[in-house]
Amino acid sequence: MRVGFGYDVHRLVEGRALVLGGVNIPYQKGLLGHSDADVLTHAIMDSLLGAAGAGDIGRHFPDSDPRYRGISSLVLLSRVEEILAQKGFVVGNIDAVVVARAPRLAPFIEKMETRLAAALRADPARVNVKATTTEGLGFTGAGEGIAAYATSLLLTKAPEKQ
Numbered sequence: 001m002r003v004g005f006g007y008d009v010h011r012l013v014e015g016r017a018l019v020l021g022g023v024n025i026p027y028q029k030g031l032l033g034h035s036d037a038d039v040l041t042h043a044i045m046d047s048l049l050g051a052a053g054a055g056d057i058g059r060h061f062p063d064s065d066p067r068y069r070g071i072s073s074l075v076l077l078s079r080v081e082e083i084l085a086q087k088g089f090v091v092g093n094i095d096a097v098v099v100a101r102a103p104r105l106a107p108f109i110e111k112m113e114t115r116l117a118a119a120l121r122a123d124p125a126r127v128n129v130k131a132t133t134t135e136g137l138g139f140t141g142a143g144e145g146i147a148a149y150a151t152s153l154l155l156t157k158a159p160e161k162q
């Protein structure tokens, strides 16, 4: 078993779509970034790569690379799953929390879990997403940005039968 941790922050700005866990969420602002700036998926990717001892998303998908401009982070998550598979790992489980003052995320959580699990070729029961506010404190409380934290457990894949 291997455990990993991930953290990410993106700034909220006008004129961008808000994408969290691969789900488009209606809101007057979105997250700024080179890709779709899906802060939740980024934190999860970093936790998975960390658990695998495979560095971080900046190493695999540098934001200086034009190929990743505007790309869906779920595509990158699928590539992370390929990296894990090559190293002989499968996802045991993922737990994550999105820190945002607004919008209310509860109605979208199950869809996020389903999309994240599909990108990882994993059972949705292995992916858990939570949301919280910071009671008005800090940059998330001020609505300046959204943060996400994630932990992942990886299991060593059973050797395939010959």
Ligand code: MG
Pocket: 008, 009, 010, 033, 037, 038, 039, 042
């Ligand atoms: Mg990011």
